[in-house]
Amino acid sequence: MLTVHHLNLSRSQRVLWALEELELPYQIVRYQREPTMLAPEALKKVHPLGKSPVLEDDGMILAESGAILEYLQETHDPGQTLKPLSPQDRTQYRYWLHYAEGSLMPMLLMKLILRTLGKPPVPFGLRSVGKLLGQGVEKAYLNKQLATHAAFIEGHLAQNAWFAGEHLSMADIQMSYPAFALLARGGQGELPHLMAWKKRVEIRPAWQRAIQQGGPLDFPGS
Structure with a gap:
């Protein structure tokens, strides 16, 4: 099962959209921003930088939106629906x-x-x-x-x-x-x-x- 560590009001929304486009099952672990608008310390337990999004896939931890989206396309998009052909x-x-x-x-x-x-x-x-x-x-x-x-x-x-x-x-x-x-x-x-x-x-x-x-x-x- 894919797991998205999702921070409210954040770029991790992109990962959720990609997963929905690919119709992949996933679960969400939710985090709320601090009053300072920074991410909570709990995210550092998932990834040392303490940022979101973070994707878990079969024990692998991957951060950075672009890297996650490329990984999903290359690994979970066999029909190449989200990558151009020309x-x-x-x-x-x-x-x-x-x-x-x-x-x-x-x-x-x-x-x-x-x-x-x-x-x-x-x-x-x-x-x-x-x-x-x-x-x-x-x-x-x-x-x-x-x-x-x-x-x-x-x-x-x-x-x-x-x-x-x-x-x-x-x-x-x-x-x-x-x-x-x-x-x-x-x-x-x-x-x-x-x-x-x-x-x-x-x-x-x-x-x-x-x-x-x-x-x-x-x-x-x-």
Whole structure:
């Protein structure tokens, strides 16, 4: 039996969606974030980094969303339903699997951190300065970078129904968390093709089952 160590409001939602798409039986061990929004210490008993998602499969422990999704596709997707077949689509598949966490997610995390500089646990006397600093970095640098990435994603989806061609793949599942976060945090202008992709995701029965299992996909700081 596959086991997902699932943290609420986290990237482990992607693993649940993949499992539902593959129609694989699994069980969930649930964890709740601390008031600081960090993962609880209990996750370190599963994996030394104490992060989620973590997948258990027959005694094997695997962390990192991209690695888990690739493992599921390679090991539990004999029909190749979540991997493109054409060489061109496979190249896009590989790119977006890595782009999600390598390029887009760090900037979204930076945006989240900057928006906390005016709030606890920052000392009271430094919050006003922290808030101004965060707003300044966002305005001068981060928002421009995110707008560039948003336009890049929008342009790709203007030419493709899904991230790796005309069919859903693990690339879409990997991109779902940062793409939804990008839209939730706003300020990136009109993105009709990304919004259309989001709607295609949300009407999928497997996505809806994953949300029922894992809880709403909300984004702190949005």
